[in-house]
């Protein structure tokens with residue numbers, strides 16, 4: 001583990017933008033995240049993959065400092081700052097934004113009010129104008145109640161809310177889940193635009209092929225361990241690896 005970090009530091013002469021070091025996390029006594037480590041360079045998109053139950057969501061929740069699962073060991077560094085002793089609110093202030101699987105659109109609020117709520121505290125990110133430029137559909141529906149949007153539009157709003165904050169690391173948990181293929185294509189387009197803008201992103205997806213198309217790198221988890229860390233393209237070309245850990 002420390003060897004890996006040392007060689008990375010030797011490699012590019014500086015510490016990585018984001019670094020997860022030997023994370024161990026538990027739900028009660030259930031030991032789930034069992035020593036996960038990886039680094040991400042600034043602007044990189046990392047696909048975090050693995051079968052159902054491999055520990056992907058738990059790893060994202062550990063990074064976001066949700067407290068559930070409880071991280072009992074390990075370090076989390078973002079942009080030179082340690083996050084491992086912070087609460088989720090403070091980690092969010094530092095630029096960590098989790099878009100959870102269930103999207104958590106606030107009931108009773110319009111699209112724009114959902115965005116306003118995200119900006120209630122600094123640091124503020126994109127303006128509403130910038131957001132509506134990337135998501136014209138949200139602009140058209142700015143006065144509509146957020147929970148009455150279609151699934152794809154709610155996913156866009158959940159991502160937009162993260163951009164409304166000053167996001168430095170975007171964590172996307174299964175952004176394509178439950179969406180029709182044509183809507184998946186729309187969300188893919190948005191994520192690829194976010195990538196071009198240079199926002200460092202971790203994308204968790206059951207649809208591994210779709211995630212690998214967008215990602216620079218891939219980390220594959222199996223029972224809470226990292227079993228692959230390398231280029232995304234190499235995973236697409238490695239049938240044995242895909243059969244063993246991704247079932248695709």
Ligand SMILES: Nc1ncnc2c1ncn2[C@@H]1O[C@H](COP(=O)(O)OP(=O)(O)O)[C@@H](O)[C@H]1O
Nearest residue numbers: 027030032050051052053054055056057058059
């Ligand atoms: N709240 C929880 N309490 C106890 N066990 C959980 C909880 N959430 C997830 N788990 C267990 O942790 C393991 C990893 O789950 P998860 O991180 O959701 O996997 P993935 O996102 O890769 O499908 C699974 O065995 C799951 O049953």
Ligand SMILES: [Mg+2]
Nearest residue numbers: 056057058173
């Ligand atoms: Mg999950």
